[in-house]
Amino acid sequence: MPAIVEPKLITGNANKPLASAIARRMSLHRGVNVGLVDARVERFNDGEIFVEVFENVRGEDMFIIQSTSNPANDNLMELLVMCDALRRSSASRITAVIPYFGYARQDRRTKARTPISAKLVANMIHGAGIERVLTMDLHAAQIQGFFDIPVDNLYASPVFALDIKAQFKDRMDELMVISPDVGGVARARELAKRINAPLSIVDKRREKPGEIAEMTVIGNVEGKVCLIVDDICDTAGTLCKAAEVLMENGAKEVHSYISHGVMSGPAVERVTNSVMKSLVLTDTIEPTQPIKDAANIRVVPTAPIFAQAILNIWNGTSVSSLFDDTTLSPIYDGLYAAE
Structure with a gap:
């Protein structure tokens, strides 16, 4: 298996500007170009989602950047189909970067005969072959426990x-x-x-x-x-x-x-x-x-904190260090003026 040189990013259609911003920030940190993997995520006429990855991802550490925001069902399905495409292309590890986790408000049964949809979505994500989730400000902390895989929850x-x-x-x-x-x-x-x-x-x-x-x-x-x-x-x-x-x-x-x-x-x-x-x-x-x-x-912008978190996951270093102002301040230094 080839050595993993750089983390690889891929995105769906949910929030392309954020994905591009994360790639730019990672390029700054790494000193090399970290681009988005060339792929197409399209819909057939009946609404079915189709994904094609144009680059070799065999043995790569893949990060799918996809919020499950409106339209939540379409964006969630894009995430799952992208994961399946990467898994069948022999990616070594697949991490879902979900800045906004949809269905998080359905985290418990508030009345009789109602679903716990957040748990269902967690099962779907795990079942698709995703091995780690990176998200921000989950609506309820217990959602981390709905997953049988590691979940890193960043804070705004x-x-x-x-x-x-x-x-x-x-x-x-x-x-x-x-x-x-x-x-x-x-x-x-x-x-x-x-x-x-x-x-x-x-x-x-x-x-x-x-x-x-x-x-x-x-x-x-x-x-x-x-x-x-x-x-x-x-x-x-x-x-x-x-x-x-x-x-x-x-x-x-x-x-x-x-x-x-x-x-x-x-x-x-x-x-x-x-x-x-x-x-x-x-x-x-x-x-x-x-x-x-x-x-x-x-x-x-959240690109700086997500970019650093992705690099920390890829390097095997602490993500919780980003909860500290002293760690985060240099990452955001001068950003408001720059952006």
């Missing part, structure tokens, strides 16, 4: 902390981190510790999915610059309502930091017309043109 909070320190460097003492629900307290607390800010909670009660019945602020937010932290923003209803409630309770400004910008339906319009001064998303899901055009929405 170190990246957000770097951005916050750059954006609010003169007002750090005014900041307060807000969890938009009780379930997200651990995520918000993690960011609050990183920027040395207090924590507050917006307690919400839902009558049915997509509708908020009542919201209550737990904690004193008067005169504070509030930073709402969450993993997913879908229709932005909860987020915009939480921002209104915080302003009504005396907050000076409201900003939001969201790991995955699903941003479906009226989300962009709601955010644009809301009291939020800014919404910061990562590019784990490819931003649409309305998101790019929105005056109060910013996108921070």
Whole structure:
């Protein structure tokens, strides 16, 4: 078997700009060109997915970069078919880099006769021949246990902390981190510790999915610059309502930091017309043109952290080292100006 010289990257159609950015960052780190493997991922007229890899991948360490975002079923199927093509082409190891893991919100049975779809998707990924998964901010930590293969879950909070320190460097003492629900307290607390800010909670009660019945602020937010932290923003209803409630309770400004910008339906319009001064998303899901055009929405890149994580996996070194600000800061040094 030939010696593995460089990690090989391949991507589907879910988020090609992120895949290209990861390849560029890896090229910088390695000092050699790390390109995307030449392949075509297409659909037949009836919607069937077809994959053809144009390069030799025998004995190679392959990384498939594919978010399972909207359209979730198509992108998930692309991932599985790409894996099958690589496995049948004698790739030595296949790692799925899934920046946004779709179906993660279906992580438990909330009612009788409902599925645990996140577990089903984990079984499909394992069954396709994928040997390791790299993802970011899983909706629920227990999803890692749904897999019978190693799962590395990166966190957006170190990246957000770097951005916050750059954006609010003169007002750090005014900041307060807000969890938009009780379930997200651990995520918000993690960011609050990183920027040395207090924590507050917006307690919400839902009558049915997509509708908020009542919201209550737990904690004193008067005169504070509030930073709402969450993993997913879908229709932005909860987020915009939480921002209104915080302003009504005396907050000076409201900003939001969201790991995955699903941003479906009226989300962009709601955010644009809301009291939020800014919404910061990562590019784990490819931003649409309305998101790019929105005056109060910013996108921070995840390519540097994913590129380093892929190299660490390939080298057999620690991925958890990327949870530390001191390790991450050099990777992101000057990036906001460059990108």
